Amino acid sequence: MSAYDAVYNQLYNLPTPNTVHFGESGAEIIRPARGFVDGFDLTMQTQVGCPAGCLFCYVPSGSRLTPPAMRGEMGENWGFEVRRKREVLSRFAAHLKADELADKVIYWSGVTDPYASPAAETRAIWELLIAAPVVQRPRRLIVQTRFRPDRDAERIAAYAHSTSPRDNGPAVVVSYSIGTDHDELIRAWERATPLFGQRMKAIESLRRAGIAVIPTLSPFGLWNDLVGALEQFRAWGIPYITHLFFKRDTESANTPSRFISYLDREYPMLLDPHWQREQTRLMQSVYSPSRVLFGKGAFASLAAPQRVA
Ligand code: SF4
Numbered sequence: 575m576s577a578y579d580a581v582y583n584q585l586y587n588l589p590t591p592n593t594v595h596f597g598e599s600g601a602e603i604i605r606p607a608r609g610f611v612d613g614f615d616l617t618m619q620t621q622v623g624c625p626a627g628c629l630f631c632y633v634p635s636g637s638r639l640t641p642p643a644m645r646g647e648m649g650e651n652w653g654f655e656v657r658r659k660r661e662v663l664s665r666f667a668a669h670l671k672a673d674e675l676a677d678k679v680i681y682w683s684g685v686t687d688p689y690a691s692p693a694a695e696t697r698a699i700w701e702l703l704i705a706a707p708v709v710q711r712p713r714r715l716i717v718q719t720r721f722r723p724d725r726d727a728e729r730i731a732a733y734a735h736s737t738s739p740r741d742n743g744p745a746v747v748v749s750y751s752i753g754t755d756h757d758e759l760i761r762a763w764e765r766a767t768p769l770f771g772q773r774m775k776a777i778e779s780l781r782r783a784g785i786a787v788i789p790t791l792s793p794f795g796l797w798n799d800l801v802g803a804l805e806q807f808r809a810w811g812i813p814y815i816t817h818l819f820f821k822r823d824t825e826s827a828n829t830p831s832r833f834i835s836y837l838d839r840e841y842p843m844l845l846d847p848h849w850q851r852e853q854t855r856l857m858q859s860v861y862s863p864s865r866v867l868f869g870k871g872a873f874a875s876l877a878a879p880q881r882v883a
Pocket residue numbers: 624625626627628630631632633653684685686687720
């Protein structure tokens with residue numbers, strides 16, 4: 575039994591599904607960013623559900639975030655039911671052409687990882703953006719991922735470097751999730767995501783291409799060498815970091831209760847406010863306190879990261 579299967583079994587008392595079931599959806603790919611913090615205009619998702627299958631993911635615990643079939647009664651379907659949206663590229667092109675994205679801040683995406691989508695699709699989205707007249711381009715695209723956006727580094731850079739938002743911030747920001755440097759935790763908690771070394775490689779490649787990256791240490795797990803990772807981020811010219819501890823009983827985006835119970839049993843320090851404060855202090859020993867952002871303020875900063883930087 576794999577480490578992931580063992581945790582899945584502890585959470586749901588079920589065997590892990592054998593396969594990911596892919597279906598289709600006619601749902602819109604772009605929606606107004608209702609309920610988000612100020613600064614975001616639109617959200618974009620090219621699929622419903624997320625094949626990464628992170629067992630801590632907050633999405634299945636929010637009944638309005640995803641349809642019941644994607645999550646199952648307990649959250650047991652999350653990661654194993656995915657619907658790819660139809661005509662993603664023609665719809666995106668139509669939104670661009672209709673000037674609906676012009677000067678907008680777009681979050682791509684908090685409820686399904688954009689880089690868990692087919693490579694041909696993300697590549698084509700950047701190509702459509704590159705081909706769009708400057709006046710039709712968004713002010714900012716915030717790519718939220720824990721996969722390998724560096725597969726598109728050349729195209730993202732070509733787009734970002736040919737676009738000058740009127741608020742003088744970057745045209746593209748990659749908010750890169752990297753919550754632990756323990757590969758065994760990544761293997762146990764995330765079904766299909768890159769390990770730590772690959773994530774560092776992704777960040778490095780993006781930075782070498784001149785793309786703005788804000789690492790988000792989220793959800794914050796155990797670290798062998800937290801200071802070493804942050805020093806590396808600084809060496810890559812990353813201006814600040816964000817972080818989010820596992821969350822229970824807060825207003826939004828709570829960690830699923832079954833995963834919280836598992837942490838209580840296996841890794842109680844991750845929920846301990848005293849331990850969390852120590853970790854924050856450690857982060858602040860590398861980045862100054864004003865550059866270690868947390869929670870809602872951290873998320874809001876992505877809409878205009880130049881204000882922090
Ligand atoms: S990659 Fe993100 S959206 Fe997808 S399951 Fe993991 S935490 Fe959730």
